[in-house]
Each structure stands twice: as C-alpha cells, then as structure tokens.
Amino acid sequence: MSAGHDHGRGANERSMWIALGLTGTYMIAEAVGGWLTGSLALLSDAAHMFTDTLALAIALLAIRIGKRAADRQRTFGYGRIEILAAAFNAGMLFVVAGYIFYEAWQRFRLPPEVQSIPMLVIATLGLIVNLAAMRILSGGRSRSLNVKGAYLEVWSDMLGSLGVIVGAGAIHLTGWTWVDPVIAVLIAVWVLPRTYILLKASANVLLEGVPEGVEIDRIEASIRSDADARDVHDLHVWALGSGQVSLAAHVLLAPGAPVDAFLRRTEARLRSEHDVAHTTLQCEFEPCATADNCSLSANGHGHGHDGDPGDHRHA
Secondary structure: OOHHHHHHHHHHHHHHHHHHHHHHHHHHHHHHHHHHHOOHHHHHHHHHHHHHHHHHHHHHHHHHHHOOOOOOOOOOOOOOHHHHHHHHHHHHHHHHHHHHHHHHHHHHHOOOOOOHHHHHHHHHHHHHHHHHHHHHHHHHOOOOHHHHHHHHHHHHHHHHHHHHHHHHHHHHHHOOOOHHHHHHHHHHHHHHHHHHHHHHHHHHHHOOOOOOOOOHHHHHHHHHOOOOEEEEEEEEEEEOOOOOEEEEEEEEEOOOOOHHHHHHHHHHHHHHHHOEEEEEEEEEOOOOOOHHHHOOOOOOOOOOOOOOOOEEEEO
C-alpha cells in the first residue's frame, strides 16, 4: 500500500472522528427535542442522525480493520471491509425511510400537536452541525466509498434540517400540523435515490465488476499498444476497495520478446494512464490451445520461469 494511500486513510479517519463527535452529540439533543415537541419531521431528522452516528462508527471501524496487513488468510488485506460498511449504511437508510413512511401514514390519520418554535430552534442548530460535518468529510468522499457513504448520510440530514425549518415555519404561521409528516416523507424520498446509488456502487465492488470510471476497452488498447504485444485475452478488471483497481490478463508476446521489460513498461503505463494499482499478467509465446488453458481467475496469481509458454508474472 502506498504512502499516499495511507496518508489519505489517516486524513479520512481524523475527519470522521470529528464528524462522529458532532453528530453523536447532537443526535441525542435532536431526539429528545423531537419527542418533546411532537414533531415527526424532527424525529425523522434525529433518526437520520442516528444512522449518521452509527455509519461513522462503522466506517471508522472499517478504516481500522482495513489498515491490517495482508496475511495468509487475507492475501489482499482487509481493504474491502469499507465496502461492506458502505453497503450496510445504505441498507440502514432504506430501513429508516420505511419507518418514516409508516409513521407519516399514522400521523396523517391522527395529526398530533406540534410545538413549532422549539422545533425551529432545534432544526436550525441541527443544520449548523450538519454543515460543519459535511465540510469535514467533503475532502475524502471522492477517494473512498466508505467516506462517501458517511458524507451522504450527513448530506441527507442537512436537507432534513432545512425541511424541518421550513415545516416549523409553515406550522407556526398556518397551524397546519399535517405539514410535519409531509416534510418527513419528502426527506425520505429525497434520500432514497442517492442511497440506491451508494448501494449499487458497493455491490459492484463486491461482485468484482469493472470499477466506475474505468474503461476496459481503453485498458486493453493500452496493453496492445506495446510493440511486443500480439494479443490480449482473459482480461479482468476489478477493485479491492475504493481507489484500488486491480487487473489480470493473458498477453501473447512476440517471439523472443523480453518478458521483464514488457512487464515493467506495461505496469507503468497502466498505473499512469488508468490508475491500476495491482497488475497480474500471464505472458505467453504461443496461442492457447483451448479455452480452458486460457482461463485466469480474477484473483489468480501464477508463478513460472522466464520464457515458458505459460509464464505468469506479477507486475
């Protein structure tokens, strides 16, 4: 693992500890405030705050576990823990949205009394906390699905706080208490598409799909562009975790081509042009006789001797 990647994880961890302190502290205050004022919108925001707090705690645990070195049982290390955490956070948001829909339906039938002024004050303080947490997490969300998941949680809470503020103002001016569950439902509906995107991205990593933003045809073209490359097949591209793109392929080389030199050139090209962090290539001097002989597991590592027709090399 590179020093730059370690530094990024350290910065993410510090940011998430600060965000955890902010959201955890305010979550308690908002939950109590929602219960005292009778506001479902405020309780909805508090529920999202709870998922924020739990998500950040899980994300921090994932970062800690992800720092463990690879061992004989986890030869790729523990970096994928953060992807599991992101998927879990997305699942929690779906559950919370379901609860809000149910509770809103109950309140449409029997609208309770809502204290608008305390509701407004608590929501305003919540908005300030959410904006601060978003600012802290914004730097790492493009590099880590784990941080992105936590950022989306806080971002959804920020929108929730804005919705509660608008709802509190409307209830205070008009006395329409039905506005409260409407705002709660709108918050849940707004969050769901983004939650789906996060879950989809996490599932793609877990299913070892081609990472988002990576064009496999361009990668194949980069390998073929080498003067010694004659053919590329069984090309697999996947991600171990956020920003950890891996590649495995069979490459047919020209007769007598220097394998080591080809591997060095190809690794440097894939890293610089496509940000591929882990490359495994099987270099061949004769075409595969059968499809079975050409098969290469996406996680496979082979070892061979220089010049053998089936020479596996790790670049």
